[in-house]
Amino acid sequence: MKTLKNDPPECSLNLLAMRDTLEVLGGKWKLLILHYLITRDDQINTFKKMQREITGISAKMLTKELKDLEENHLVHREQQNTKPITVRYTITEYGRSAGDLIQQLVDWGKTHRIKLLTSGQ
Amino acid sequence: MKTLKNDPPECSLNLLAMRDTLEVLGGKWKLLILHYLITRDDQINTFKKMQREITGISAKMLTKELKDLEENHLVHREQQNTKPITVRYTITEYGRSAGDLIQQLVDWGKTHRIKLLTSGQ
DNA sequence: CTGTATCCGATTGGATACTG
């Protein structure tokens, strides 16, 4: 079956898919959190540690974002048997699937910064 | 020079780069607008047409987002000699550099949707 | 048509204090 050149169903589908991604991974913090957990998967990343090291995020936002990410199976929450209680957050296998995306964000940002410098802005 | 395992400068640099990208391309609309202009580069995309076809965006937001994108040289604005005046928006060469990123957003969204369906959510 | 200006409700998100 043939599709019209300028309004193919594929275009709408792509748009829909993009909106899905932006809904799940969008906002100011989610991708930064995933990046954090991916690059520090060899460590015990507790709530407190994350809040300290992801500069600028408040407890309220970190709670909310981690909850969202957990609901989408991108992050795993595991309560430790410590006193006082600590909670370990880890990236899930599915969460890793955002790795390429994150890497591209990093790459694009680096290139953009260079462009700004060299274009004298 | 050697870097520590768990807190390499590279990690901070990556974080910084990500924040840069999220600042320039982040938010609800910018990537959708770039996607729109990339996929319809063979057409005359006017303000009105864009507002009609990018579902849900208001004039106010479209104005603001286009201005931001233009300031970052991702989008080009060109006033046409028509009566009444129309304005054509096009993607710039630099704007195209976000193409891979956008494609990954699309791909991830499609995969995510499939995952939701097959995991019975 | 392409915006801008204004009003105003809704949402975001920080600060602080508090609970288990």
Place this chain on the structure above:
DNA sequence: CAGTATCCAATCGGATACAG
């Protein structure tokens, strides 16, 4: 430590009217 609850300021963003 890991959050929750509350207050409150700032911003977001739609609707409408208007200007060039």
